[in-house]
Amino acid sequence: MKQIDYYHYKTATILCHKCGWSGFGEELSQGEIFSTFMELECRTCAEKLVIVPYPTLETVLEKGTDQEKESARASIAFREKIIASEITKKSDVPPFLGPLSISLLENYIEGQNYLDIYVNGTKIWTEQVYYEYGTRVAEILDVLQYQYPNQIARVEYEHTYLFCGDSSYGAMAVKEKVAELTKAYLENK
Ligand SMILES: [Zn+2]
Numbered sequence: 001m002k003q004i005d006y007y008h009y010k011t012a013t014i015l016c017h018k019c020g021w022s023g024f025g026e027e028l029s030q031g032e033i034f035s036t037f038m039e040l041e042c043r044t045c046a047e048k049l050v051i052v053p054y055p056t057l058e059t060v061l062e063k064g065t066d067q068e069k070e071s072a073r074a075s076i077a078f079r080e081k082i083i084a085s086e087i088t089k090k091s092d093v094p095p096f097l098g099p100l101s102i103s104l105l106e107n108y109i110e111g112q113n114y115l116d117i118y119v120n121g122t123k124i125w126t127e128q129v130y131y132e133y134g135t136r137v138a139e140i141l142d143v144l145q146y147q148y149p150n151q152i153a154r155v156e157y158e159h160t161y162l163f164c165g166d167s168s169y170g171a172m173a174v175k176e177k178v179a180e181l182t183k184a185y186l187e188n189k
Pocket of ligand 1: 016017018019020021042043044045046047
Protein backbone atom coordinates (compact mmCIF):
# COMPACT_ATOMS: atom_id res chain seq x y z
CA MET A 1 0.00 0.00 0.00
CA LYS A 2 1.21 3.44 -0.92
CA GLN A 3 1.63 6.08 1.81
CA ILE A 4 0.70 9.65 0.91
CA ASP A 5 0.96 12.80 3.00
CA TYR A 6 -2.33 14.22 4.37
CA TYR A 7 -1.91 17.50 2.51
CA HIS A 8 -1.21 15.84 -0.85
CA TYR A 9 -3.35 12.72 -1.09
CA LYS A 10 -6.40 14.47 -2.60
CA THR A 11 -4.54 15.60 -5.71
CA ALA A 12 -2.30 12.53 -6.09
CA THR A 13 -3.03 10.33 -9.13
CA ILE A 14 -3.82 6.77 -8.17
CA LEU A 15 -3.93 3.62 -10.27
CA CYS A 16 -5.64 0.49 -8.93
CA HIS A 17 -3.39 -2.46 -9.69
CA LYS A 18 -6.31 -4.84 -9.21
CA CYS A 19 -9.09 -3.48 -11.45
CA GLY A 20 -7.31 -0.77 -13.44
CA TRP A 21 -9.37 2.20 -12.16
CA SER A 22 -7.42 5.43 -12.11
CA GLY A 23 -8.17 8.89 -10.76
CA PHE A 24 -7.36 11.32 -7.97
CA GLY A 25 -6.90 10.43 -4.32
CA GLU A 26 -9.96 12.48 -3.34
CA GLU A 27 -12.13 10.12 -5.42
CA LEU A 28 -11.11 7.05 -3.39
CA SER A 29 -13.48 5.55 -0.84
CA GLN A 30 -12.86 5.94 2.86
CA GLY A 31 -11.50 2.69 4.25
CA GLU A 32 -10.69 1.77 7.82
CA ILE A 33 -9.83 4.56 10.25
CA PHE A 34 -7.09 4.05 12.83
CA SER A 35 -5.79 6.29 15.60
CA THR A 36 -2.78 7.53 13.64
CA PHE A 37 -3.73 6.95 9.99
CA MET A 38 -6.59 6.09 7.64
CA GLU A 39 -6.87 3.77 4.66
CA LEU A 40 -8.38 4.68 1.32
CA GLU A 41 -9.85 2.09 -1.01
CA CYS A 42 -10.50 1.77 -4.75
CA ARG A 43 -13.99 3.11 -5.48
CA THR A 44 -14.81 0.29 -7.85
CA CYS A 45 -13.25 -2.86 -6.36
CA ALA A 46 -12.57 -1.80 -2.72
CA GLU A 47 -8.90 -2.80 -2.91
CA LYS A 48 -6.90 -1.01 -0.18
CA LEU A 49 -4.68 1.42 -2.08
CA VAL A 50 -3.42 4.25 0.09
CA ILE A 51 -2.41 4.91 3.69
CA VAL A 52 -2.73 8.52 4.86
CA PRO A 53 -1.05 9.29 8.18
CA TYR A 54 -2.79 12.09 10.11
CA PRO A 55 -0.76 15.26 10.35
CA THR A 56 0.84 16.03 13.70
CA LEU A 57 -0.41 19.13 15.52
CA GLU A 58 2.87 20.83 14.57
CA THR A 59 2.24 20.10 10.87
CA VAL A 60 -1.31 21.46 11.13
CA LEU A 61 0.10 24.70 12.55
CA GLU A 62 2.21 24.98 9.43
CA LYS A 63 -0.15 23.78 6.71
CA GLY A 64 -3.71 23.78 8.07
CA THR A 65 -6.51 26.28 7.47
CA ASP A 66 -6.92 29.12 9.99
CA GLN A 67 -9.65 27.17 11.75
CA GLU A 68 -7.53 24.01 11.91
CA LYS A 69 -4.59 26.02 13.24
CA GLU A 70 -6.74 27.48 15.99
CA SER A 71 -7.93 24.06 17.09
CA ALA A 72 -4.35 22.68 16.88
CA ARG A 73 -3.15 25.49 19.14
CA ALA A 74 -5.85 24.62 21.67
CA SER A 75 -4.86 20.93 21.53
CA ILE A 76 -1.19 21.74 22.01
CA ALA A 77 -1.99 23.98 24.99
CA PHE A 78 -4.09 21.17 26.49
CA ARG A 79 -1.32 18.63 25.91
CA GLU A 80 1.30 20.91 27.49
CA LYS A 81 -0.90 21.54 30.51
CA ILE A 82 -1.21 17.80 31.05
CA ILE A 83 2.52 17.19 30.66
CA ALA A 84 3.31 20.03 33.07
CA SER A 85 1.07 18.39 35.70
CA GLU A 86 2.81 15.00 35.54
CA ILE A 87 4.78 13.52 38.41
CA THR A 88 8.19 12.80 36.90
CA LYS A 89 11.03 13.08 39.38
CA LYS A 90 12.07 11.26 42.51
CA SER A 91 12.00 14.66 44.26
CA ASP A 92 8.27 14.93 43.46
CA VAL A 93 7.69 11.89 45.67
CA PRO A 94 7.99 12.30 49.47
CA PRO A 95 9.72 9.47 51.37
CA PHE A 96 7.62 7.06 53.46
CA LEU A 97 8.72 4.25 55.73
CA GLY A 98 7.49 0.67 55.72
CA PRO A 99 5.13 -1.20 53.41
CA LEU A 100 3.12 1.11 51.19
CA SER A 101 -0.34 1.06 49.77
CA ILE A 102 -0.71 3.19 46.64
CA SER A 103 -4.10 4.45 45.46
CA LEU A 104 -4.73 6.20 42.16
CA LEU A 105 -8.17 7.76 42.24
CA GLU A 106 -9.98 9.72 39.56
CA ASN A 107 -11.31 13.15 40.33
CA TYR A 108 -13.54 15.27 38.09
CA ILE A 109 -13.37 19.02 38.70
CA GLU A 110 -14.95 21.72 36.52
CA GLY A 111 -15.00 19.64 33.35
CA GLN A 112 -11.45 18.31 33.69
CA ASN A 113 -10.28 14.87 34.76
CA TYR A 114 -7.60 14.44 37.37
CA LEU A 115 -5.83 11.55 38.99
CA ASP A 116 -5.00 11.85 42.70
CA ILE A 117 -2.03 9.80 43.89
CA TYR A 118 -2.22 8.59 47.50
CA VAL A 119 0.46 6.84 49.56
CA ASN A 120 -0.91 5.16 52.71
CA GLY A 121 -3.91 7.48 52.57
CA THR A 122 -1.93 10.72 52.12
CA LYS A 123 -2.43 12.56 48.85
CA ILE A 124 1.02 13.31 47.43
CA TRP A 125 0.21 14.50 43.90
CA THR A 126 -2.57 15.36 41.45
CA GLU A 127 -2.12 15.20 37.73
CA GLN A 128 -4.47 15.99 34.89
CA VAL A 129 -5.43 13.00 32.74
CA TYR A 130 -7.50 12.37 29.65
CA TYR A 131 -9.08 9.48 27.79
CA GLU A 132 -7.19 6.15 27.91
CA TYR A 133 -4.74 7.32 30.55
CA GLY A 134 -3.85 3.71 31.46
CA THR A 135 -0.38 3.81 29.94
CA ARG A 136 0.28 6.93 32.01
CA VAL A 137 -0.51 4.93 35.19
CA ALA A 138 2.27 2.49 34.29
CA GLU A 139 4.66 5.47 33.99
CA ILE A 140 3.50 6.88 37.35
CA LEU A 141 4.20 3.51 38.96
CA ASP A 142 7.71 3.61 37.44
CA VAL A 143 8.36 6.94 39.20
CA LEU A 144 7.00 5.59 42.50
CA GLN A 145 9.07 2.41 42.16
CA TYR A 146 12.20 4.52 41.85
CA GLN A 147 11.49 6.32 45.15
CA TYR A 148 10.04 3.28 46.95
CA PRO A 149 11.96 0.23 45.70
CA ASN A 150 10.61 -2.94 47.31
CA GLN A 151 8.16 -1.00 49.52
CA ILE A 152 5.01 -1.12 47.41
CA ALA A 153 2.77 -3.85 48.83
CA ARG A 154 -0.51 -2.85 47.24
CA VAL A 155 -1.72 -0.77 44.32
CA GLU A 156 -5.32 0.25 43.86
CA TYR A 157 -6.57 1.98 40.71
CA GLU A 158 -9.87 2.49 38.94
CA HIS A 159 -11.01 0.45 35.95
CA THR A 160 -13.21 3.09 34.38
CA TYR A 161 -13.86 3.77 30.73
CA LEU A 162 -11.59 6.80 31.04
CA PHE A 163 -8.79 4.54 32.27
CA CYS A 164 -8.73 2.06 29.39
CA GLY A 165 -11.27 3.15 26.74
CA ASP A 166 -11.41 0.77 23.79
CA SER A 167 -7.85 -0.37 24.17
CA SER A 168 -6.64 -3.08 26.52
CA TYR A 169 -2.99 -2.09 26.12
CA GLY A 170 -2.84 0.36 29.04
CA ALA A 171 -4.70 -1.97 31.38
CA MET A 172 -2.26 -4.78 30.52
CA ALA A 173 0.80 -2.58 31.08
CA VAL A 174 -0.52 -1.54 34.51
CA LYS A 175 -1.35 -5.11 35.50
CA GLU A 176 2.18 -6.23 34.65
CA LYS A 177 3.72 -3.30 36.51
CA VAL A 178 1.66 -3.98 39.64
CA ALA A 179 2.65 -7.65 39.54
CA GLU A 180 6.31 -6.64 39.28
CA LEU A 181 6.04 -4.21 42.22
CA THR A 182 4.23 -6.55 44.58
CA LYS A 183 6.62 -9.40 43.69
CA ALA A 184 9.63 -7.17 44.57
CA TYR A 185 7.93 -6.28 47.87
CA LEU A 186 7.23 -9.91 48.81
CA GLU A 187 10.74 -11.05 47.91
CA ASN A 188 12.42 -8.34 49.99
CA LYS A 189 10.25 -7.93 53.07
ZN1 LIG B 1 -9.81 -1.32 -8.08
